[in-house]
Amino acid sequence: MSAKLHAQGTAALPDIDALRAQFPILHQQVNGKPLVYLDNAASAQRPDCVIDAISQYYRRDHANVHRGVHTLSDRATQIFEQARETAARFINAGSSREIVWTRGTTEAINLVAQSYARPKLTTDDEILITWMEHHANIVPWQILAQQTGAHLRVVPVSDAGELDMEAFETMIGERTRLVAVGHVSNSLGTINPVADIVRLAHAYDVPVLIDGAQAVPHLEVDVQALGCDFYAFSGHKVFGPTGIGVLWARERLLEAMPPWHGGGEMIRTVSFQGSTWNELPFKFEAGTPHIAGAVGLGVALEWFMNQDRVALARHEAQLLAECTDCIESLPGLRIVGTAVDKVSVVAFVADDIHAHDLGTILDHEGVAIRTGHHCTMPLMERFAVPATARASMAFYNTSAEIVRLHAALERAIKLFRA
């Protein structure tokens, strides 16, 4: 079950020490040991330039955007809209009018559910999701199903943690109104064949929403090449701030969608006879936005695009292979999620040690991993495990850190099987 390398080739690996030097949080002791941060799928860390940009924005440039005639307001608006241009370039959107700032992936999906899908659905309609979705791509559709009487259908997942595409092909049909699927599974690391899914869905004129939260830190995403209709991601998973994210959608879809939240910024005129809506994307951005968050995310994406992404992907593939070997070499440990196509996420269980006990013992060795259901309770049920331990690597992790993970797991085994 070796992981397929995404970046083939023999070119030099990136200078990881130089990269790590830009992430101040990594250089600290936890419980007396140098921190090994392997919880990047929950939230990644950010480089100095992002932290500095946020600080500088508040120290020098802050005012409300799109409102004032004064210099600071102009400056804040300019930086804020520059960030939107950067986000558009990051996923190759056709235009920054298609970039809606949200609080994160979760809010972006809720926006699509309530604004795009809700007015269209009847009791005959179906929404198609998969068994490996994060709760953020399940619950908004459940709420929508309750509101409209439409039905939620769930594509099954194989024992390896791959989508059952044969089942997908039988489940999509005339009744399907939307497909919502994760690009990459946060719990398993599986990369889903989203371009194939889009092709199959479009054959029925069904639009596709892709939850890209776990994909953007690992894969180069091009929404036009994918051909999807909606793409959502969060800033904090891609080395930017928390509380900011992006919904990308095709302009003609956004034009046709009614506003979701009402308030300032999203209007053109307001009177008690009725109000009119602002142009895209502001129609969907009621209230003062998270300006500093958008600014920080813009800097993060710019920084990330300036790296040698192929080299980073190659390094991550190496870490994935090493981590996979590490878990497989330990007696009584089993990997959950052995898809051929994976990002650097390795979830595992031990026969006789609960994931939370592993998490506590590893923390005492300075190793931070995630334990629990990872906001994918149906998936845990599918694999008949109450919880898993999950090591998720970013490009700034090292082979030496995988060795530390191995040693910490050996300690846990020794403690429990003494």
Add this chain to the structure above:
Amino acid sequence: MVELEMLYREVVLEHNRRPRNFRRLAAPCGCTEGINALCGDRLRVCVRLEGEQIIEAAFEGSGCAISMASASMMTEAVTGSTRQQARAMVAALGLLLATGESHTLPDQLCALAAVKAFPSRVKCAVLAWEALRAALAGEHLAITTEDELQYTD
């Protein structure tokens, strides 16, 4: 790391490996399920009383070593005690985990005092005890030891 060895003392690990009273009660007087939604721990605690005295206490389910060992130790400790005494023990266990004070608890439960140094694990140790308190009070709805659920990944 002394704290870690205190948390996973042999007595705790042994209770986790071979939990006592880990079975279904034939004719329980009260049962309550305790759920840690965040962890996925689920323990169902059942008691059988004669009058005010607990004749049998047992549990089923799955959880981490701390929640399993705590539940196992609890069923041993409360068997034979009165409803009143068991309630006092639940309160004393809460005090032990909050303050480290243990003067009213049986010695065998004091191994759980080490959990105090691991705030994120306190809810594991109290899960079975909260379920017992609810079962003794005739509350049969599942209880949770978490005030708020975490929905982030």
